[in-house]
Amino acid sequence: MRTAARSRFITVRQTADRPYPPPMTAPSYPPKPVRGDRIAVISPSSGLPGLLPLPHELGLKRLREEFGLVPVEYPATRRMGSTPRERADDIHAAFADPTVKAVIASIGGEDQITVLPLLDRELIRANPKPFFGYSDNTNLHAFLWNTGIVSYHGGTVMVEFGRPGAMASISADSLRAALFTSGEYELKPAPRWGDVSRDWADPATFESEPETRPGYGWSWVNADRVVEGRSWGGCLEIVSWLLMADREISRDLAVYDGGVLFLETSEDMPSGEEVFIILRNMGERGLLRRFPALLMGRARTWSFERPNSPEEGARYAAEQRESVLRALKIYAPDTMAVFDVDLGHTDPQVVIPYGGVVRVDGPARRITVTY
Structure with a gap:
């Protein structure tokens, strides 16, 4: 697991008398990117790319050269110790940008749960995009499930895309299918x-x-x-x-x-x-x-x-x-x-x-x- 200006977006907080709502409908699949599209690379948990750049840079390189995508980093992507608000701002900016077609976590962490109360559910629901990550990113997956958006458990930049030597073929095949296709x-x-x-x-x-x-x-x-x-x-x-x-x-x-x-x-x-x-x-x-x-x-x-x-x-x-x-x-x-x-x-x-x-x-x- 360990592994911008102030937000202008509405803050949604959980209270004892207002639990998070269930999804309005069953989760639906967001549109998929195509080669040449911009994708967001964010760190919703740990800014580990700032401490260990080698696997992160390798992962970005493979996203560009092997998957044909254009990774876009955000202010907290390489910042260790970023606040929950700064990470929520990055999530909002990534989902709100119409030129960004998917969102991928750099790695996991251990405190993403503190970001959840700061997220604008309606903004994200209005701008559905595929989100990839696992480990501490289970938090955001559960949030998206309740928002009505299918997401993808797996594939972080530093681990799967930044794997030493080469990507594992099974991982690469699965990631390509999940990123670009919509079938079984x-x-x-x-x-x-x-x-x-x-x-x-x-x-x-x-x-x-x-x-x-x-x-x-x-x-x-x-x-x-x-x-x-x-x-x-x-x-x-x-x-x-x-x-x-x-x-x-x-x-x-x-x-x-x-x-x-x-x-x-x-x-x-x-x-x-x-x-x-x-x-x-x-x-x-x-x-x-x-x-x-x-x-x-x-x-x-x-x-x-x-x-x-x-x-x-x-x-x-x-x-x-x-x-x-x-x-x-x-x-x-x-x-x-x-x-x-x-x-x-x-x-x-x-x-x-x-x-x-x-x-x-x-x-x-x-x-x-x-x-």
Whole structure:
């Protein structure tokens, strides 16, 4: 997760007697950019590009040269310590500019939740655009879901576009489809994957691709049905913060009925017991049983703070899976679950449309998203 003039826009704040509203209608897909279009690059959470420019510059270069887009940065994009108001101003400016056709986060962070009360929902609703990001950007995804706009969980400038050596082919293919197309896209298990990082401050890091290991496919539970619905979820830790702050979680839980829940954990690597407790509390609120299908992202098993061996990482991932299954057994025993989907904090990464249509076909062992 850690990873202009003063605003002239209206400030929208949540109060105890005025919770955030549910969407007026089901989320709709915003228009897509085409090659040659301008796209906004913003830092709604951390201004890490200012401290570590190498992956950011590489990501911008690939956006220009490999995707044919024109990235446009904003005042807080490279500013560490920017205020929530400054970041809200950048979000407003990016969505309000008619020449900007999509918005991409530079990276995640840990305090985007403080930006949410400052956002002008009506301005953003009137100027819908595809938004890409994950991790702490789950905050903005949930906001857009409630605003009636489909967004895209995945693809930050510094991580996926700025990957050392080359972009992962699965990531690049998924990002191209999500950016430029509007049809169905079938997800496939990665033949190889990795989650060990190297020092972004060292130029030598970018001379070769990260190390990967053989993939082992997805794992299915209750895979005896087909579920098709609109997706909701994101980074599990951020979802828990939204629940604690009572932000962007609809009071009318029926809006989630029949949807596809997708969750993943960050490099903070919460313990299995922490994962269970979050899911338990979602279950106590009545959320888990609303979703007949769950896509669980491949667990991130390594960080600079916890450089696990492959064996230690495998134990951590197994512990997380058992915690998820324990919560589902109690609160949503009939939910179909798919584990180790390549979404979120893993490499390679596929993009999940947040609020878009996802089809989970258990008998055929297929997952199809609509971008």
